[in-house]
Amino acid sequence: MTIPPSGRDGPRRPSGPRDPGDAWVETASGERFWGRFGAAGLLAVDPERGVLLQHRVGWSHFGGTWGLPGGARHQGEGATDAALREAREEAGVPAGSVRPRFVSVLDLGVWTYTTVAAEVTVPFEPVIADPESLELGWVGVDEVEEYPLHPGFGAAWPSLRESLRIRPTVIIDVANVVGAVPDGWWRDRAGAASRLLHRVGGLADAGVDARALGLQGDTWFARMIAVVEGESRRAEVPQAEGLEVVAASHSGDDEIVAAAGAAAARGEAVTVVTSDRELAARVSAAGATTHGARWLLDLLPDYTAP
Structure with missing residues (x-):
């Protein structure tokens, strides 16, 4: 999975206390990635409805594209916990409604992005819970590539899709x-x-x-x-x-x-x-x-x- 460096302003968040993880990580070549302790996203899979995708708001990095609910990990927070928290904050994913199936990590040395694929065990309807989403929706596995995808998610999707077939x-x-x-x-x-x-x-x-x-x-x-x-x-x-x-x-x-x-x-x-x-x-x-x-x-x- 390849995630291009983010813009200079970084993701916008609602006003309030910030976690130390909400900061940039910069590589030796000057590339910057959001999330001092790395970032994580949830690939929620419903057996009947497909995968949960987020239509990113225009002012966000690669605004207008579709990707996973996710964001920066908090200090001392595990990647799976971070993915579930971000999915709850951004898409209203209820606690206990999904069970992890596999974890895939992109490790750039100075920064990581963790995709947590999880099966929906208690059906739910996603809810826009913060300003980072234009819309949220279930997309059939065979239809994902028809959407304008976030470049990082788009690069990872073929491998993730193949892994979803494995039990x-x-x-x-x-x-x-x-x-x-x-x-x-x-x-x-x-x-x-x-x-x-x-x-x-x-x-x-x-x-x-x-x-x-x-x-x-x-x-x-x-x-x-x-x-x-x-x-x-x-x-x-x-x-x-x-x-x-x-x-x-x-x-x-x-x-x-x-x-x-x-x-x-x-x-x-x-x-x-x-x-x-x-x-x-x-x-x-x-x-x-x-x-x-x-x-x-x-x-x-x-x-x-x-």
Whole structure:
């Protein structure tokens, strides 16, 4: 994504206290970018209506073009939080109405722009909430390129659009992963499964490095399915968005194969975590990629023995 340097006056904001982030960053060559701590924008995706775009007011940078609700990050503010805040301030996007799917970062060294793609989980109508918008609207994915786009968003859109087609799903063989850590799990299988599920829940909330999934971008919020069986069905299940715990009524392996096959049939990019060679062969035949237990454990740096 390439974002040309902004004009000399910078984005206009309503009068009131300014955050230290509302300032210019200047490169050695004299280019200037708005947002001392970087900037972020929200690509909200509604399964029925398309993506939410903002028609920029004339006095803004590249006024008259269409782009994403977004702006400068505040001091100490995470990029995802910034994108959601700006979308709320500029487009009235309600809190809790979207769930992040992936994050893509343009890093120029002295300045970053983060695009947070998020799926609408609670439908809403956008509302012009500040002077920076001429209008707001849902635009079909196939129609976006028909609009006069902000150059930065226009350059990024082909890659973003391709990423919107991808639905990563990670299915975890909990018994196998728990058994890969010699921490006394055999004395309390339910407790060991609980510890793993809480750490997997944390990963679901934080997102997975794109490189680990073999995907473009920076971070993906994959759907995670953890399959438990036997005594582990009594495990404590964390409240983590994006994590589904499935209790196998009979064979855990059969449940995993069925889940992998169903997800692959829906076109999802399926990764199954197991070090069981026989199970790995079965899910590979169903269209899944496989990784051993160590792959997942390496993504969970706080996985420690009790």
